[in-house]
Amino acid sequence: KQEVTQIPAALSVPEGENLVLNCSFTDSAIYNLQWFRQDPGKGLTSLLLIQSSQREQTSGRLNASLDKSSGRSTLYIAASQPGDSATYLCAVPFSGAGSYQLTFGKGTKLSVIP
Amino acid sequence: KAGVTQTPRYLIKTRGQQVTLSCSPISGHRSVSWYQQTPGQGLQFLFEYFSETQRNKGNFPGRFSGRQFSNSRSEMNVSTLELGDSALYLCASSWSGGAGGYTFGSGTRLTVV
Numbered sequence: 662k663q664e665v666t667q668i669p670a671a672l673s674v675p676e677g678e679n680l681v682l683n684c685s686f687t688d689s690a691i692y693n694l695q696w697f698r699q700d701p702g703k704g705l706t707s708l709l710l711i712q713s714s715q716r717e718q719t720s721g722r723l724n725a726s727l728d729k730s731s732g733r734s735t736l737y738i739a740a741s742q743p744g745d746s747a748t749y750l751c752a753v754p755f756s757g758a759g760s761y762q763l764t765f766g767k768g769t770k771l772s773v774i775p
Numbered sequence: 776k777a778g779v780t781q782t783p784r785y786l787i788k789t790r791g792q793q794v795t796l797s798c799s800p801i802s803g804h805r806s807v808s809w810y811q812q813t814p815g816q817g818l819q820f821l822f823e824y825f826s827e828t829q830r831n832k833g834n835f836p837g838r839f840s841g842r843q844f845s846n847s848r849s850e851m852n853v854s855t856l857e858l859g860d861s862a863l864y865l866c867a868s869s870w871s872g873g874a875g876g877y878t879f880g881s882g883t884r885l886t887v888v
Contacts, residue, residue, distance in 0.1 A: 692874050704781075704865055705879035712874075750818070754873045760830035761873035762808065762820040 663688045663755040667766035674741055675774050682736040682769045684751035689729045692761075696725050696736050697750045699768070705750065709736070741773045777802065779868045779880035787886045793854040796883045800847050800868030807849040808877070809841060812863040821864075823872060824849050830872075856887045 664687045674680050684694070693712045697705040709718045709725040711734070717726050724737040734751060748768040754761040780799040788794050800807050809821040820833035824843035841851040853860055863884050867877040 693876065695876050697879070702863070702884065704779075704881040705867075707876060707878060710876040752818075752877075756873070760806075760823050760825065762823060762831055762833065763810075763818075763867070763877060764820075765818040767817050 663691075663753060663764045665751060665753060665764050665766040667749075667751060667769050669769060670767065671770045671772075673772040673774060676741060676743060678741050678773075679737070679739050680741055680771070682738070682749050682751075682771070684734040684736070684766055686732045686734075686753050686764075688755075689732050691729065691753045693754065694725075694727055694734050695752050695763075696723075696734075697752065699748045699750060708749075738771075741771075743773045743775050746771055746773050779866055779878050781864075781866050781880035781883050783883060784881065785884045785886075787888060788856050790856055790858060790887055792856050793852060794856060794885060795850055795852045796864055796866075796885075798849045798851075798866030798868075798880060800849070800866075801878055804868040804870050804878075805847055806869045806872040807843055807847065808867040808869070808872070809849070809851050810865045810867065811835075812865060812882075813861075818865070821851065825872060853885075858887050861885060861887045 696708040711718045711727045722739040748770045750768045752763040752765045755764045806825045808823040822832045843849045863882045865882045866880045869877045
């Protein structure tokens with residue numbers, strides 16, 4: 662059974678700081694890993710999808726890395742802004758009964774202080 | 776292209792009633808998954824449909840059911856509502872499930888009173 666852990670559970674930083682969010686998973690046999698953002702009461706917005714053959718993916722100020730062998734992924738946010746305040750979730754597909762389901766971490770709640 | 780559409784956005788129901796939620800996936804996507812999100816349990820997998828067939832089901836009671844239509848739109852139904860069913864219900868769309876990543880809708884907030 663796949664388990665996903667995110668550390669820290671909450672993070673507060675001043676505007677402009679660079680920061681790193683961590684995600685670890687127990688089963689390294691993954692197809693990919695996806696990072697999402699969730700604003701309060703809203704759905705999930707996909708930020709980055711890293712395939713198992715990739716080491717990194719970048720989108721604007723966001724950079725996600727994947728190390729399958731150690732069961733870890735990091736999401737790097739450069740020059741943080743108040744609009745980045747949200748909960749960040751990582752998820753991996755878990756294969757079962759001929760299909761996939763996403764296993765999520767509990768998320769990191771980020772607050773960027775102006 | 777249009778994203779994943781969930782309706783309604785908000786629902787208030789009374790214990791014992793039943794409810795139906797709807798999800799229209801991205802055009803061309805054949806896999807629709809449903810998740811329940813609560814503060815205590817986080818995001819939990821309900822079920823996945825692919826080409827009108829349920830391929831996988833999470834650990835939820837039989838009161839939770841779903842279906843998928845030939846146009847890939849999906850509905851989930853919860854019968855005999857309980858207070859603990861209050862949650863944000865999220866639908867995820869993918870081309871085939873797994874390799875291509877998932878796109879989520881905005882969710883339906885269900886409150887049971």
